[in-house]
Amino acid sequence: MTSLTARGNPTDRMSSRPATAFRIAGVLLLALLLGACTAETSPADATTVATLYDESAMIALYEEAIPAVVKIVIVSEGDDIPEHQGFMIPDIEGIGSGILIDSDGHVLTNYHVVDGGGTLKIVLSSGETVDAVLLGTAPESDLALLKVDPADVREITPLTLGDSDTVKPGQMAIALGSPFNLQGSITVGVISGLGRSLTSPTRRLILDVIQTDAAVNPGNSGGPLLNSKGEVIGVNTAIDASSAGIGFAVPINTAKALLPSLIKGDEVKSAWLGVSGISLDTEMAEGLGLPVEAGVYVVEVRSDSPAERAGLRASPLSEDDSLLPGGDVITAVGDLNVDGVDDLIAYFNGKIPGDTVLLTIVRDGETLQIEARLEAWAEEAP
Secondary structure, eight states, X not given: OEEEOOOOOOOXXXXXXXXXXXXHHHHHHHHHXXXXXXXXXXXXHHHHHHTTXXXXXXXXXXXXXXXXXXXXXXXXXXXXXXXXOSSOOTTEEEEEXXXXXXXXXXXXXXXXXXXXXXXXXXXXXXXXXXXXXXXXXXXXXXXXXXXXXXXXXXXXXXXXXXXXXXXXXXXXXXXXXXXXXXXXXXXXXXXXXXXXXXXXXXXXXXEEEEEEOSOOOTTOTXXXXXXXXXXXXXXXXXXXXXXXXXXXXXXXXXXXXXXXXXXXXXXXXXXXXXXXXXXXXXXXXXXXXXXOSSSEEEEEEOTTSHHHHHTOOOOOBOTTSOBOTTOOEEEEETTEEOOSHHHHHHHHHTOOTTOEEEEEEEETTEEEEEEXXXXXXXXXXX
């Protein structure tokens, strides 16, 4: 599973006497609060609190959804799938999860789960192992579609794909999958944030990623993130490896937009300009002496790219690799004003390789318009 890194928080320490005083005060305060709750909380209030987590509803959701959540294993030639579950699985090259999305045997998962070769096997919740083939891929969105014989899953009800555009922070989030080869696992949390960005296996940013505190671990990749209705709102994709409880899911609407191409067996390639840039702000604009305060400041132009052929200019670098004035600022593409990098990516998400786009740039204080013909995203492209 793709992982991110972040700095840990230092541990706060206190001397023993103040700590004891705080503990005594805390106990007294807790006793007062409990007494107040006992005296003032009505049976109706207690019922309201209890229904914040309805165990019966969660068990029913799990039992209904889990048959459509499969374990994906990539087996080396000549090796068998181990029958045990656990943390040490030397015979398997890769383990992940997948989502049965229809009665035709289509299984949605992450691209990074199935990338790298080997024989694909799918383990159903019943324990039965069936063969699978890789049908279509979208590496820049870290999504892939597998196909199994429909007869192998005819008794399984596929999961319903929801609408990730309606998701809000604070809503319940349920992650299902096979973390560490432990098939049939469930974790429950909330939607912690929206509009995050992840780097795909080919280094392109994935936008509008969902953040959750429902525990997501290696092996959960490709499994569903559900809402309280049991609808798929995301595909569990990544974790912050140095944190406790930060997971990320590709929004299901991204997958839904790509499904027609994936079902046809296409390799969906995103449109590529060939620049690396930084979202401009007022402080940076002042430091570089730029006449605009919003846009994308070009810091690298990939060799033999559409951007190079269009004549875009990157920022020169100082001896310590600091940015210097002289790079182009992309302020618009087509009819869209560009405030930052995400705007460019979102615009190109609606384009295909071969499309021509009109870029508005600011160069040396002058506003220019240049055309660029987009190409397919290059592996490991900036």
